[in-house]
Amino acid sequence: MSAAPTSPKAPAISKEQAEAIYSRGLEGIIAGETAVCSIEQGGLWYRGYEIHDLAQNATFEEVAFVLLEGHKPSPAELARFKAEIVAERPLHPMVTSFIESAGGYLASGRAVPMDVLRTAVSILAHTDPDAQSVDNAANLRKAKRLLAKIPTIIGHMQNVIDGRAIIGRELGGDPTLGHAANLMYLMNGEKPNKDYARVIDVSLILYAEHDYNASTFTSRVIAGTLSDMHGAVAGAIAALKGPLHGGANEAAMEMLKEIMHDVGERAIGTKAVDDWMQKAFDTKRKLMGFGHRVYKNGDHRAPILHKMGRAIAEKDTKNPGGHAAVKWFELGEQVQKIMLDKKTIHPNVDFPCGMTYFTMGIPVPQYTPIFVASRITGWCAHIIEQHANNRIIRPLSKYTGEAPRKW
Numbered sequence: 001m002s003a004a005p006t007s008p009k010a011p012a013i014s015k016e017q018a019e020a021i022y023s024r025g026l027e028g029i030i031a032g033e034t035a036v037c038s039i040e041q042g043g044l045w046y047r048g049y050e051i052h053d054l055a056q057n058a059t060f061e062e063v064a065f066v067l068l069e070g071h072k073p074s075p076a077e078l079a080r081f082k083a084e085i086v087a088e089r090p091l092h093p094m095v096t097s098f099i100e101s102a103g104g105y106l107a108s109g110r111a112v113p114m115d116v117l118r119t120a121v122s123i124l125a126h127t128d129p130d131a132q133s134v135d136n137a138a139n140l141r142k143a144k145r146l147l148a149k150i151p152t153i154i155g156h157m158q159n160v161i162d163g164r165a166i167i168g169r170e171l172g173g174d175p176t177l178g179h180a181a182n183l184m185y186l187m188n189g190e191k192p193n194k195d196y197a198r199v200i201d202v203s204l205i206l207y208a209e210h211d212y213n214a215s216t217f218t219s220r221v222i223a224g225t226l227s228d229m230h231g232a233v234a235g236a237i238a239a240l241k242g243p244l245h246g247g248a249n250e251a252a253m254e255m256l257k258e259i260m261h262d263v264g265e266r267a268i269g270t271k272a273v274d275d276w277m278q279k280a281f282d283t284k285r286k287l288m289g290f291g292h293r294v295y296k297n298g299d300h301r302a303p304i305l306h307k308m309g310r311a312i313a314e315k316d317t318k319n320p321g322g323h324a325a326v327k328w329f330e331l332g333e334q335v336q337k338i339m340l341d342k343k344t345i346h347p348n349v350d351f352p353c354g355m356t357y358f359t360m361g362i363p364v365p366q367y368t369p370i371f372v373a374s375r376i377t378g379w380c381a382h383i384i385e386q387h388a389n390n391r392i393i394r395p396l397s398k399y400t401g402e403a404p405r406k407w
């Protein structure tokens with residue numbers, strides 16, 4: 001082998017130092033800086049605002065503004081922001097016709113909403129006048145368009161799955177409705193009551209941002225090459241889809257349905273559920289909606305959503321899946337208790353999200369796309385931050401292969 005060329009500049013850390021701090025899955029490693037969000041065992045803050053405070057006192061539009069524009073909006077700024085979002089809700093016919101052409105595949109389950117959403121976001125780039133620019137002002141314009149259009153994509157997808165005419169084709173829904181209520185309206189043509197609209201709004205607040213999680217990190221790696229926002233978001237959607245990340249809200253509800261099917265409603269609260277769980281532990285099955293890389297003593301977001309979801313389930317208007325809605329919470333609470341007693345593992349936000357969205361009659365394959373409708377704000381804030389102060393993200397690996405040998 002020829003000698004390596006001499007580097008003009010020594011690496012920031014030596015190979016020995018790098019090996020000493022190596023951690024599988026980057027656990028515990030600081031991989032970059034951010035002013036968007038901080039998360040610790042003790043709390044979660046978006047630009048310094050604590051999550052309970054936001055869930056109690058803010059709307060999703062206000063949180064989106066804080067994340068994207070960097071400060072709390074004045075009433076005039078908020079009105080301007082909301083008007084911009086409403087104006088950007090309609091989709092270009094290229095995107096709508098793609099969704100319509102995917103209808104048969106979606107309805108038969110051969111295509112899943114997360115994949116169709118990922119492709120639709122890629123198509124959005126082709127019609128965006130700022131598509132190739134990575135400057136701050138262009139990025140902010142694109143972020144608002146993505147925020148506005150993703151609920152329209154989700155709604156149109158649900159319409160083609162259900163075989164109904166597309167709702168809000170011209171206006172992207174109903175301009176008098178807020179972001180969360182319009183998302184619900186686009187999906188089924190019903191304007192949600194105040195309680196339902198607020199629960200969705202809070203779920204969007206809780207999902208909006210979470211520092212260097214897998215999908216956000218993906219978006220920053222893509223943006224770090226100076227590639228564009230739509231590409232970074234498409235990559236982030238692919239990362240979020242996995243059941244170890246955002247896909248867990250769908251997987252958690254599927255798991256509860258499986259338990260309900262196997263043990264029956266009348267066995268809730270009995271040993272039959274413990275036996276089901278023991279079998280899962282014996283086979284080393286991962287239970288979706290539990291555990292977290294950072295929060296080992298509980299996810300701050302989970303109890304907020306659980307309480308709100310249970311409150312609407314107690315009113316039981318939809319009777320989801322043939323069971324009183326509150327039964328799903330009773331089952332979920334028993335599962336949570338067993339996980340905590342036997343494994344000391346707490347639920348994450350995806351666990352109550354599954355039960356809450358199910359109570360509201362939202363189709364399970366749309367849970368993770370709805371997560372996208374919220375996390376788009378966090379992703380875009382990070383992409384803007386990455387582009388504004390860029391250094392390519394290019395780590396090392398620990399080589400475990402063959403020693404050098406002759407061909």
Ligand SMILES: CC(C)(COP(=O)(O)OP(=O)(O)OC[C@H]1O[C@@H](n2cnc3c(N)ncnc32)[C@H](O)[C@@H]1OP(=O)(O)O)[C@@H](O)C(=O)NCCC(=O)NCCS
Nearest residue numbers: 243244245248285286287288289290291292293345348350
């Ligand atoms: C979120 C998650 C990926 C974090 O992973 P991580 O930080 O690498 O944690 P680990 O997988 O190393 O877990 C540590 C231990 O707890 C166990 N554990 C963690 N989450 C578990 C779960 N949901 N069900 C069963 N066991 C779990 C692991 O098997 C491991 O046990 P071991 O030490 O005996 O091997 C993991 O908890 C998980 O897969 N959860 C389910 C998916 C989910 O809900 N994701 C949404 C996250 S917001």
